[in-house]
Amino acid sequence: MLCTAHCRRGGGYHRRAHQLCRPEQYQGGDYFKRLRRRFDTLHSIRRNRGNSPLQDGILMFLENKALIEDVLKKTTGLADPGLVEGGEHADLASTAAFSLAKTRKMAPAAIAAEIAGVLAGVPELKDMKIEAKGPYINFIFGPEYISTSLAAAVRDGYGSLPAKHQRTVLEHTSANPNGPLHVGHIRNSIIGDTLARCFRKAGYRLEVQYYVNDMGRQIAIVGWGYTHLDMPAGVGEKGDHHVARVYIAANREIEKNPGIVEEVDRLMQLVEKGDATTVKLFRGAVSECLEGFKVTMSRLNVRHDRFVWESDFIRNGDTEKVLAKISHLKEAHSDDKFWVDLTGAGFEKEYVLRRSDGTSVYAARDLAYHIWKGRNFDHIIDVLGADHKLIGAQLIATLKLIGEKYPEIVHFEFVSLPEGSMSTRAGKFVSADELMDEVIKQAFSEVTVRRPELDEDLRKGIARSVALAAIRYDIVKISPEKSTVFDWKEALDFERQSGPYIQYAHARACSILDKAGEFEEVFELENENEITLVKQIAKFPYIVDAVVKELRPHLLATYARELADLFNAFYHFEPVLKAEGRTRQARLTLVKATQNTLKEVLETLGIDAVRTM
RNA sequence: GGGCUUGUGGCUUAGCUUGGAUAGAGCGCCGGGCUUCUAACCCGGAUGUCGAGGGUUCGAAUCCCUCCAGGCCCGCCA
Numbered sequence: 001m002l003c004t005a006h007c008r009r010g011g012g013y014h015r016r017a018h019q020l021c022r023p024e025q026y027q028g029g030d031y032f033k034r035l036r037r038r039f040d041t042l043h044s045i046r047r048n049r050g051n052s053p054l055q056d057g058i059l060m061f062l063e064n065k066a067l068i069e070d071v072l073k074k075t076t077g078l079a080d081p082g083l084v085e086g087g088e089h090a091d092l093a094s095t096a097a098f099s100l101a102k103t104r105k106m107a108p109a110a111i112a113a114e115i116a117g118v119l120a121g122v123p124e125l126k127d128m129k130i131e132a133k134g135p136y137i138n139f140i141f142g143p144e145y146i147s148t149s150l151a152a153a154v155r156d157g158y159g160s161l162p163a164k165h166q167r168t169v170l171e172h173t174s175a176n177p178n179g180p181l182h183v184g185h186i187r188n189s190i191i192g193d194t195l196a197r198c199f200r201k202a203g204y205r206l207e208v209q210y211y212v213n214d215m216g217r218q219i220a221i222v223g224w225g226y227t228h229l230d231m232p233a234g235v236g237e238k239g240d241h242h243v244a245r246v247y248i249a250a251n252r253e254i255e256k257n258p259g260i261v262e263e264v265d266r267l268m269q270l271v272e273k274g275d276a277t278t279v280k281l282f283r284g285a286v287s288e289c290l291e292g293f294k295v296t297m298s299r300l301n302v303r304h305d306r307f308v309w310e311s312d313f314i315r316n317g318d319t320e321k322v323l324a325k326i327s328h329l330k331e332a333h334s335d336d337k338f339w340v341d342l343t344g345a346g347f348e349k350e351y352v353l354r355r356s357d358g359t360s361v362y363a364a365r366d367l368a369y370h371i372w373k374g375r376n377f378d379h380i381i382d383v384l385g386a387d388h389k390l391i392g393a394q395l396i397a398t399l400k401l402i403g404e405k406y407p408e409i410v411h412f413e414f415v416s417l418p419e420g421s422m423s424t425r426a427g428k429f430v431s432a433d434e435l436m437d438e439v440i441k442q443a444f445s446e447v448t449v450r451r452p453e454l455d456e457d458l459r460k461g462i463a464r465s466v467a468l469a470a471i472r473y474d475i476v477k478i479s480p481e482k483s484t485v486f487d488w489k490e491a492l493d494f495e496r497q498s499g500p501y502i503q504y505a506h507a508r509a510c511s512i513l514d515k516a517g518e519f520e521e522v523f524e525l526e527n528e529n530e531i532t533l534v535k536q537i538a539k540f541p542y543i544v545d546a547v548v549k550e551l552r553p554h555l556l557a558t559y560a561r562e563l564a565d566l567f568n569a570f571y572h573f574e575p576v577l578k579a580e581g582r583t584r585q586a587r588l589t590l591v592k593a594t595q596n597t598l599k600e601v602l603e604t605l606g607i608d609a610v611r612t613m
Numbered sequence: 614g615g616g617c618u619u620g621u622g623g624c625u626u627a628g629c630u631u632g633g634a635u636a637g638a639g640c641g642c643c644g645g646g647c648u649u650c651u652a653a654c655c656c657g658g659a660u661g662u663c664g665a666g667g668g669u670u671c672g673a674a675u676c677c678c679u680c681c682a683g684g685c686c687c688g689c690c691a
Contacts (some may be wrong), residue, residue, distance in 0.1 A: 084633070095633050100669070108671080135671095136634060176691070201664085215691045310691095348615080348687085355689040362691045389617060390686050391688050413618080413685080450653070466653085478626075482619075483684065490625080490640090494653050497639045504653050512650050552628085558627065561638085568654060577650045591650090613653075 006156035026332040036492045060149055061542045067124060068092055068139055075118055076100060090138035091535065093183050097135045098403070108135030115331055144327030146531060147523035149538035153593035154521065159540040163203040169373050172383035173297070173304070174211040177289035178218040179244030179295050182420055183486045184385075189254075190475045190606070191412055192383040192551040197604045202548045207377070211303040211369060214286040215311045216362070218247065220267040223281045224260065233288075237368040238433065240292025243285060248427045272314060272359045279311075283466060296432050301468060301606040310365050318368035319360050325402055326367075333373050343399035347390075366395060372403030382549070386413045410551045412480035430486060439467040442492045443500075447613065465608035469499030472606050477557040497561055499607055503562035505571075506602060509595035510611040513588070521592070522585040529570045535564050537597045544604070560601045567594050 023613040065083065072081030073093055082095035097112035112132035119130045119137070129140040154159060172192020175185045192208070199206045213219065225246040227550065233242040241609050254260045254436060270278040290307065297303070326332050331341045338354035353364040373380045384392055391411045416422060422429040432478040444463035451459065474491060478484055494500035525531055536559075543559045546552070576587040 043676070080631080082631095082633080084631085087634075087637095089634070093634080095672095098633070213691065218691070339689085346616090350689095352689055357689080359689085361689070366691095385686055386618080388686090391691090393617095409620095416684095446653070469690070475665085482626085484625095487625090493640080495640085496653085498653080500653055504651080508651060510652085515650065554627090558638095565638090572655050573649075575650070613651080 005468065032473055034311045035252050060145055060152075061539050063130075063141075064141060064145065064540075065092060068094075068128075071119065071122055071125060072096060072115075075115060076173060086138055087141075089133060089136070091141045093137070094137040094138065094139075097132075100136075111135075112137050141427055141535070143524070145481065145538070146525055146534055146605050150523045150525070150534050150589060150593050151521075153534075153537045153540075153597050154589065155596070157591075157600070158596055159220065159544055160201055161203040161541060161544060162451060164205070166378040167205045167207070167376075168199060168379040168381060168384070169209055169377040170381045171209045171211055171373075173197070173293075173302070174213070175293070176216060176218050176424075177240070177243065177286045177293070178222055178247045179289070179424040179429075180238070180240040180431040181490050182422055182424070182431050183435055184429070186296075186300060186302075186432045186435075186471075187412055187415055187475050187480075187484075188383055188518065189297060189300060189302045190472050191553055192409065193300075193408070193606055194476050194556065194604070195381070195383065195547070196552065197606055198544055198547040198553060198556060201544045201600075201604050204548070205249070206304045208303065209373075210307045212286060212290065212307050212309045213362075213404055214282055214309050215271050215314070215365075217264065217268065219282055220264045220271070221254070221288060222247050222285045223267055223278070223514070224264050224358075225253075226281060226285055229253070238292040239288035240291075240296070241433070243289040243292070244424060244427070246285075248425065253426050269357070269359060271311070274315065282311075296436075299436050299468075300432065300472065301608075308369065308484045310369070312447065313317070313355040313365045313368040314360065315370070319364050322368045322371055322402075323360070323364060326398070329401055331401060340398055340401075342394055342397050345394075345400075347394055347397065351394050351398065353473030358444070363395065365399060366391075370395065370399060370407060371404050373407070374399070375467060377405075379408065380405060380407035383410045383412065383480070386411045408551065410480065413483040415484050415486050435471060435491065436467060438488070439470055439491060440464055443470070443494070444455045446494060451613070462610060462613050465610045465612060466494065466500045466503065469503050469602075469607040470494055471499075473557060473560075476553055477561070477607060479552070479554045499605075500613070501562045502560050502598065502602060503607065503610055503613060505567045506595060506598040506609050507613045508568065508571060509598065509613060512591050513595060514611075515577060516588050516591075519585050519588045521589045522582050523589060524582070524585075524586055525590060527574065529566075529573050533570045533594065534565045534590060536563050537593055540597055540601065556601065556605060560598070560605060563594070563598060563601065567598070570594075 024149060033322055068082055069083055072083065073079070076096045076099075078096055078099055080099075082093060082099060084093050086093040094115075096115065097108040100106075100111050101108045109132065112135050115135050116130050116132040119125055125139075127142040127144040129138075129142060131138050131140075158418055170192065172195075173181070173185060173189045174599065175181055175188070181189070196206055196208045219523055222243055229246060229249055231249060232248050232524075233239065254264075267281075271282050301605040323338065326340060327334065327338070329340065331344065333350075335337050336356035337352055339350040339352040342349075342351050352361055353367070354360055370380065382392070388409075392407075392411070396409075416419075417428070417430065420428075440463050443466040444459060447454070447462050447466065448457045451462075454462075469489065470493075477497070505524055539559070540563075543556055547555050570590070574587060576584065576591055578584075602609040
C-alpha cells in the first residue's frame with residue numbers, strides 16, 4: 001500500500017480517543033504509578049509569594065489543601081493523610097481514621113472524633129469548621145475564605161498563577177500538509193491550544209510550535225500531481241482544499257499505474273539531496289496548504305508561535321549530527337541500513353534511522369527536532385495522535401540513550417465518521433472549514449430567532465462566537481483517551497453541557513451588571529446558593545494548576561460547566577437587582593466575581609466571552 | 614500473534630494516576646415553570662449487575678489477575 005494517510009501528528013481516521021504517554025510509560029502499563037509531578041507549583045507559589053502576606057487569597061483553595069495536609073501529617077503521623085474531596089459534606093475530608101483503626105485498635109469514628117478535636121485547636125485552621133462525621137474528618141471553609149476568594153475573583157486576570165522562569169515548548173496539530181484540517185486534526189489543535197492557554201495562565205513561558213512535514217511521501221505525491229496533472233486552484237479555493245484535490249487525484253493515478261511510485265521515490269531522494277527544483281516544488285505545495293491551515297486555525301482561535309520545517313533539520317546538518325552521535329552507542333547497528341536496538345527499553349522492532357539508499361527516515365529528523373527543542377527549552381510537550389504511541393516511546397527511549405531531554409507526550413484517540421474512518425487520500429473526511437460554516441449557519445439562525453431585534457452584523461458576530469464555543473467545547477470536554485464518532489446533531493446542539501451554555505451564563509451575568517450600574521463591593525455571603533457558587537469560583541486557580549500538572553485540559557471544561565450550573569441555580573433562586581442594601585451589594589459582587597471568572601475560564605478555553613447573546 | 618488502550622442507565626459522558634460517605638451530569642422520556650435580573654434557562658420523576666469472573670482491602674467503578682468485546686500500533690511510510 002502506498003500511502004496510509006498517516007498524518008504525522010495524527011488527526012485521525014480511526015476511532016478511539018487519547019491518552020497520556022509519559023516518558024516513564026511504555027513498558028509496564030502501570031506508568032501512572034510512576035507519574036511524577038514535574039511542575040511543583042506549590043513550591044513556586046511559596047517562593048514567589050515570599051514575605052508578602054496572603055495578599056489576595058488568590059490561591060486559597062490550593063493553600064488550604066496543602067495546609068490541611070501538613071497539619072494532618074503531623075497530627076496523625078501518616079505519610080498519606082487521606083485527604084479527599086468532601087463532596088456534599090465538606091470542602092475537603094480526611095479518611096485518616098480508617099488507616100489508624102488497626103494500629104490504634106479503636107473504632108474509626110472514635111479516632112476521627114479525637115483528631116477533629118485536636119485540629120479544632122490548631123490556630124492556622126481557625127477559619128475552618130472541622131468536624132467528625134462518622135469515620136470522616138470534614139473541613140468546611142469559613143467566612144474569611146469566602147471573602148478573600150470573592151475579593152480575588154473580581155480582579156482582572158483572576159486565576160493566573162505566579163510567573164515561572166522555565167521555558168516550555170508545546171507542539172500540536174502538525175498535520176501533514178496534504179489536505180485541509182478535518183474534524184480529527186482539530187481535536188489535536190483544540191487540546192493543544194487549550195493546554196497552551198492553561199500553561200500561560202499558570203505562569204509558564206511558552207512557545208507553541210507546528211512541525212511542518214515538508215518532505216514526506218504524501219508531499220511527494222502532491223508534488224508529482226502538481227507537475228503531472230493539470231489541476232490549478234479554482235477561483236476562491238483555499239490552498240489546503242486545492243492540495244487535497246491534487247493529492248486525491250494523484251493517488252487515483254497511482255492506483256491505476258503503480259509505476260508512478262518510482263517517480264515519487266525519486267522526488268523524495270531529490271528533495272533530500274537538496275535539488276533546487278524539487279525543493280521549490282515541495283515548498284510551494286506545502287506553503288499553499290499551510291496558508292489554508294492558518295486561516296482555519298485562526299477561525300478556531302488556535303495560534304502557533306512558530307512553524308518549524310522538517311527539511312531544515314536535513315539542511316542544517318542536525319540530522320547527520322544526531323545519527324553520528326547515535327552511531328557511537330553500543331545499541332547502534334549499521335548493516336545496509338542504520339538502526340538502533342531498543343530491546344533494552346522493551347522494543348523488539350529495529351528502530352531504523354537511515355535507509356540502505358542513504359536517505360534519512362522521519363524518525364531521524366524527529367530526533368534532530370527534539371534535540372533542538374530540548375536545548376532551547378526546559379520542558380517539551382507534544383500533542384500527538386494515538387497512532388504515535390509507539391514511535392513516541394521509541395523517540396523517548398533513544399533520546400534517553402544519548403542523554404538528551406525528552407518530551408512529555410499527550411496522546412489523543414481518533415475521531416471517526418459514522419460511516420467509518422476518515423481518510424484524506426480517499427477524500428473521506430469532514431473538513432474543519434465545512435464544520436465551521438455549518439455551525440455558524442445554525443448559530444446565526446438561533447440568534448435570529450432569539451434576538452430578532454439585533455442588527456444583522458451583531459447577530460453574525462454572536463453567531464461566529466457561539467459556533468466557535470460549540471466546536472471547541474464539544475471537543476475539549478471529552479477526555480482525550482476516549483475515541484469519538486463525529487456527530488452533526490451533537491455539533492449543532494447549543495444546549496446544556498455545551499460551550500454556548502457557558503457563554504450564556506456569562507452573558508446573563510453581564511446583563512445584570514449592566515443594569516445594576518455602580519455599586520459598592522461587599523464580600524460577605526450567607527446563603528447556600530451564594531456560598532456554593534463562590535466556593536466553585538475559588539477553585540479556578542487550583543483547576544488551572546491541575547490541568548498543567550496532569551496535562552488534562554478537559555478538567556477545565558468540566559469546571560466551566562459546573563460553574564455555569566451553579567450560577568444558573570443562584571440566578572434562579574436569588575434575586576440580585578431586587579435585593580436591597582448589603583444583600584444587593586454582596587450579590588452584585590458575587591455576580592461580578594462569577595462574570596469575571598467565567599470570562600477568564602472562557603478565554604482560557606479559547607472561547608469568546610460575549611457580553612450579549 | 615505481541616504491545617498499548619477503551620468498555621459506566623436507551624444514547625453521550627464525569628469519576629479511575631492519589632481506593633472511602635447513597636456512582637455525578639447531559640440528551641431522550643414523563644410532569645411542572647416565561648406579567649418576575651436574557652427560557653441557549655430552571656425544578657421534579659423514571660432509568661445503572663460501573664463488560665464478565667476471581668483476588669487484595671475494614672472498604673473497589675477506582676488497585677492486581679484471568680477472560681470477553683471494540684480500537685490503535687507492530688514499514689528501509691510519515
